[in-house]
Amino acid sequence: MTFGTVGIIGAMKEEVELLHRNVRVTGTRSKAGIEYVTGELHGKQVIFCRSGVGKVNAAVCTQVLIDQGVDCVLFTGVAGALDPGLDVGDIVISTVCQQHDMDVTALGFPRGVIPFQEQSEFAADDRLVGLAVSAGESLFPGRCRTGKVLSGDQFIASRETVRELRETMGGACVEMEGAAVAQVCAMNGVPFVIIRSMSDRADGGAPDSFEAFTIEASNRSYRLVESMIMRMGE
16 A cells, blocks of 8 residues: 555654654654654654644644645544443544534534534545554454544543433544544545544543553554554555
């Protein structure tokens, strides 16, 4: 499978520090307060960055990556599980992304719909999804699945909200950046996929669980992305 330069984004330090350790760095640049690192990973040209938390940060760094000429974007990190069949450490690979906090229901729009815009759900690239699934099944048998990723500038820790997001919007997991990355990529015609390792179950115990499992979940996300990079050269 041919992709030229691969853009890789993580939201937090834990999600990109393994890239710093393993990428053969050839250059860095800063833009809008974010550092972009260029280099090679298993012979593949990559540009990676830490976006910071939230949709605005994610959107800005995605556009900067695209302006630097990346041919696809991988977003790796952690999320809270909405699907009761998911457990901590499981991985969700996006089929589609949507903003759960886009709420204009008072004007008659369904929740998640961006008013006066044709598209509100953004589908991941089938080739990248396939690569991620193949890598995930090899690394973590039985712990990897595809599904809808919901994003919003909120940390979800309410059982009632979990139920609502699952039942009304069909989300498999919830996080704070993926749909912004997806929308910017769609606007630019750039392939993407969001890869999320479950750090918590987005319920009443989410804050404690998040802190305890973020490092392990981030390691799983990194290993999957690394395997995808290796498979791109096959």
